[in-house]
Amino acid sequence: MTGGDNVVVTLEISAKETVAEGVVALTLAHPAGARLPDWTPGSHIEVVLPGGTMRHYSLCGNRWDAYTYRIAVLREPKGRGGSAFVHDTLRPGDRIGVGGPRNHFPLAPSERYLFIAGGVGITPLLSMVQQAELLGAEWQLLYGGRTRASMAFHEELTAAHGERVHIAPQDEVGLLDLASWLGTPPPDTKVYCCGPAPLLAAVEAACAHWPPYTLRTERFTAAEQRAPVRDLPFDVELRRTGRTVTVTPDVSVLDAVRGAGANVLSSCEQGTCGTCLTPVLDGRPDHRDSILAEYERAANTCMFPCVSRSCDDRLVLDL
Amino acid sequence: MPETAVLPVCDADVFSPDVLRAPEELHHVLRSAGPVVYLSRYDVHALARYQEVHAALVDWQHFESGAGVGLANFRHEKPWRPPSLLLESDPPRHDAPRRVLREILAPPALRQLREAWQQAAEELVEHVLADATEFDAFTELARAFPLTVFPDAVGLGPDGRENLLPYGNMAFNSFGPVNDLVKADAHRVAELSAWVRAQCAREALAEGGFGARVWAAADRGDLTPAQAPLVVRSLLTAGVDTTVHGLAACLYAFATHPEQWQRLRERPELARVAFDEAVRWQSPVQTFFRTATTDVTIAGTVVLQGTKILMFLGAANRDPERWDDPDRFDLTRDPSGHVGFGMGIHQCVGQHVARLEAEALLTALARRVEHIELTANPRRHLNNTLRSWASLPVRVHPGR
DSSP states (O other): OOOOSSSSEEEEEEEEEETTTTTTEEEEOOOOOOOOOOTTTTTTTEOOOOTTOEEEEOOOOOTTTTEEEEEEEOOOOSSSSSOOOHTTTTTTTTTEEEEEEEEESSOOOOSSSEEEEEEEHHHHHHHHHHHHHHHTTTEEEEESSSSGGGOOTTTHHHHHHHGGEEEHHHHOSSSSSSHHHHHHOOOOOEEEEEOOOOHHHHHHHTTTTOOTTOOEEESSSOOOOOOOSSOEEEEEEEEETEEEEOOTTOHHHHHHHHHHTOOOOOOSSSSSSOOOOEEEEEEEOOOOOOOOOOHHHHHTEEEOOOTTTEESSSSEOOO | OOOOOOOEESSSSSSSHHHHHHHHHHHHHHHOOSSEEETTTTTTEEEEEEEHHHHHHHOOOEESSSSOSSSOOOSSSSOSSSTTTTTTTTTTHHHHHHHHHHHHHHHHHHHHHHHHHHHHHHHHHHHHHHHSSSEEEEEIIHHHHHHHHHHHHHOSHHHHHHHHHHHHHHHHHTTSSOHHHHHHHHGGHHHHHHHHHTTTGGGGSSSHHHHHHHHHHHHHTTSSSSSHHHHHHHHHHHHHHHHHHHHHHHHHHHHHHHHHHHHHOOOOOGGHHHHHHHHHOSSSEEEEOOOOOOEEEETTTOOOOTOOOEEEHHHHOOOOSSSTTTOOOOOOOOOOSSSBOOOGGGTTTTTTHHHHHHHHHHHHHHEEEEEEESSSEEEEEESSOOOOEOEEEEEEEOOO
């Protein structure tokens, strides 16, 4: 569940290009020409914005090139300003802080893959497609977007892979026909999906009758959460710091443990990025992240204190 | 035109008994000769300086493992067993097995073992000290402790565990040339391989252990059912001998550096640093090969595509260009960056397990033993890849 480091390095923007309507691709390199940390398909990096907030973008370049990272960023008019900064302010030669890479969306081995992308959600799937080719797997890509012009990389994908790629702009063919694609699960197939929350929800619903673990999704926005297991305060013991702090319903565990002197690196504070991963020594966390799989939740060995809480009166953390 | 470096040639048998017994002199010769040295006897290129070894280890794009990390080139030669999905594979095939094993062996997943291993270490030390104050620290401690805790953690059955060390010894010998060390084991290859293969099956592995968790990953589709037994096999091949000889390196270091033992006794939290410093100082895994994926230039020398490249981890870990006074075992040193566990995507995935074992044993010993010294010359066990031990006779002065 973890991957890469929490280290933030400064990288230089070596190229910036428009790859679709409202989508720019950035190429990043180390200012001294050093190797960048290795990554696997599905990995994302964190880009540090002015003011110290971070945004997460999937790596969509070539992992055999150890010297550059490539990301593609959609301008989100209703966003919090991160994408506008990337679009309007960043220029080649500028330097930005980058954290990661980390991978919560790894490609598991399979004989067949169905990749489903919505809009800029194509980015993590680009390198998965390349990997599926190298592994000799059967695969198809279903790629939807508002308009053909808004869909990055569709020409390259079609040119390289022909009929394996199904381009479905909404203004031409309507919404993705998930019922026909996902109606009958073929054997030994995994479904990888990345895109906006409504697409993820629709694919989850359409895969409900598939065997467990076959659908794998990447979330950049937090999944909808049920109410917390408890609304009473609980104690968090910081075993290494030697302190115990009471967490009331109105503060996060992250803020509470920081207040008690523990040093925890965090980034998204929405339970999507994984930066604040903390080992749990005792007690049962009330997991409220969008990262851990069910089997990881059940193990009770780690949690993300930015959003997760406690089921019990007492939680012991290795902090 | 850039000047072409003259390639130094070395005709020594780098796998000869003398070199395996005491490799320091050869390491010095190779580091001094140049950044790349041609080993004429084996027709391979060698790297012995830290900078080049480190660079080759992290550059999986140009230095592949899938053609075998031993002298045999899997492009032309049939491996003696199905290649390891971890050690002897490259991205993208390497990704899923590596990820699964990394999660199973990550520090958070090991925490539940800590208390039990500490107790096991204390019991072992008590038991050894109750019998005698003079004993063989290799057999009684360095070999005994991992064999007490690790097979249980994997979930192995009770029978046949005595095969683990011979199997590992055979596997690590196989990375070298087919010399007397390899020939000595030839008659056991089939038998030991069959035993190990049987232990990797789902039904052979106890619930909750590392092995069962590998199979659970296959149930989730994170591995294929065909991959799971090979991933378990990696635990059994790479998880025993390496730790045994790493612990022996620690005990040897402390028996020969009494002031460092006192430092550890005063600050037992240095146990993990001590283990890494011992791994740097002795490099239990001495060498691994890579194969050039394209024509690559290393420090001005063009190494042709398909060439085997021998990396001397032990020499890199004592390169004076990288380490101050490198031959000294020193707990005040920061051994970070040593290549004793490798580096990059193939870096030892079980290193946290080894550190936890070392921490348990060293902490238990430091609590009970005021002084540890050699009573006779230690004996090496020769292996083509491992810097290993046969005997480490010591006398200890128990406290309390």
